[in-house]
Amino acid sequence: MSKCVGIILSTIGTLVVLGAISGFISYLVFNGRTKHVRYEVFDASFTQFELANNNITLQYNLAINASATNPNKKGAYHFEQVMTVAYFGSKNNILSASTFERFDLPHNRVAYLATSENQALRLDLTADEVSKLRSATVFDMLWVASGRSSTKLGRRHAHFNYKAICYLRVPLISDGKFSQRFNVTLCTVHKH
Numbered sequence: 282m283s284k285c286v287g288i289i290l291s292t293i294g295t296l297v298v299l300g301a302i303s304g305f306i307s308y309l310v311f312n313g314r315t316k317h318v319r320y321e322v323f324d325a326s327f328t329q330f331e332l333a334n335n336n337i338t339l340q341y342n343l344a345i346n347a348s349a350t351n352p353n354k355k356g357a358y359h360f361e362q363v364m365t366v367a368y369f370g371s372k373n374n375i376l377s378a379s380t381f382e383r384f385d386l387p388h389n390r391v392a393y394l395a396t397s398e399n400q401a402l403r404l405d406l407t408a409d410e411v412s413k414l415r416s417a418t419v420f421d422m423l424w425v426a427s428g429r430s431s432t433k434l435g436r437r438h439a440h441f442n443y444k445a446i447c448y449l450r451v452p453l454i455s456d457g458k459f460s461q462r463f464n465v466t467l468c469t470v471h472k473h
């Protein structure tokens with residue numbers, strides 16, 4: 282009888298310990314000990330930027346290269362489709378939109394999200410935005426990478442829907458020269 286109670290107690294004890302361990306692992310995963318991927322746009326440039334006299338057509342050639350870094354010492358991230366969009370103006374004119382198919386990002390590694398766009402865009406801008414654009418030496422735009430990622434620690438998976446948002450200031454050519462250099466820009470990551 283007492284042997285039976287002993288077995289039950291030790292079984293309960295083992296379950297409590299296992300529960301505590303798995304609780305601790307999910308605490309590590311879900312409470313920020315596992316750092317989220319860091320997004321940085323380290324290169325963005327226009328090699329062509331011509332607003333036509335009609336103020337509606339923008340002929341441009343835009344290249345953006347961003348990095349997604351897994352800063353953790355352990356654990357890989359898995360990405361399902363990542364979408365990147367670059368847009369500007371109060372009416373959200375889209376300059377560039379791309380999708381990157383699923384990929385893995387092992388610990389301490391970097392993946393590149395590079396896009397290039399060469400096209401004539403029909404703009405939707407207010408008169409005020411047009412006049413600002415005409416005299417601009419720097420072009421303000423938003424760059425957003427969004428998607429779903431998951432990470433694994435032990436046998437636990439944590440899934441995130443996330444959005445990395447970057448405010449970019451891209452130098453424009455004036456008088457045949459770039460007035461400034463592009464500054465590497467860190468994005469803010471919103472998980473939900």
Ligand SMILES: *[C@@H]1O[C@H](CO)[C@@H](O)[C@H](O)[C@H]1NC(C)=O
Pocket residue numbers: 346347393395396
């Ligand atoms: C983006 O930058 C990385 C690192 O410098 C480089 O290896 C890669 O070729 C670049 N991608 C493009 C399309 O320029």
Ligand SMILES: *[C@@H]1O[C@H](CO)[C@@H](O)[C@H](O)[C@H]1NC(C)=O
Pocket residue numbers: 334335336408411412413415
């Ligand atoms: C284009 O915009 C400029 C600056 O705002 C303005 O002076 C010009 O009249 C506009 N041209 C047309 C065709 O609307």
Ligand SMILES: *[C@@H]1O[C@H](CO)[C@@H](O)[C@H](O)[C@H]1NC(C)=O
Pocket residue numbers: 419450451452461462463464
């Ligand atoms: C880059 O950063 C420097 C220093 O903060 C600033 O003076 C410059 O205007 C920035 N360049 C652009 C293109 O925003």
